[in-house]
Amino acid sequence: MLTCREMSELGSDIIESHLSLRTRLAVLMHLRMCSRCKLYIKQLRLTSDVLQRLPFQDETVDSQAILKKLQTPDQ
Ligand SMILES: [Zn+2]
Structure with missing residues (x-):
């Protein structure tokens, strides 16, 4: 259990589907019983969508870095 x-x-691996089947199942199981993570993934997905629609090139916006920052709100 995760x-x-x-x-x-x-x-970001979850929203980009870079997961093995096993991990994906574990993620889905966690999301079923954890509303906090459900909300977190939902927001992450929304943010990722917004970033992809921004009219910037990869050199000016590092979406991975932004996502990483979002994942560590304590810093
Ligand atoms: Zn959770």
Whole structure:
């Protein structure tokens, strides 16, 4: 079973579907019982969509870096 911390570490991999089937199942199971992570992934997905629609080139906006920042709100 995944912890909430592991979920936040997986963050961008989850929304970009860079997960093995096994991990994806573990993520889905966690999301079913954890409304906090559900909301977190939802927001991450929304943010990712917005970033992809921005009219910037990869050199000016590092969306991965922004997503990483979002994943560590304590810093
Ligand atoms: Zn959770």
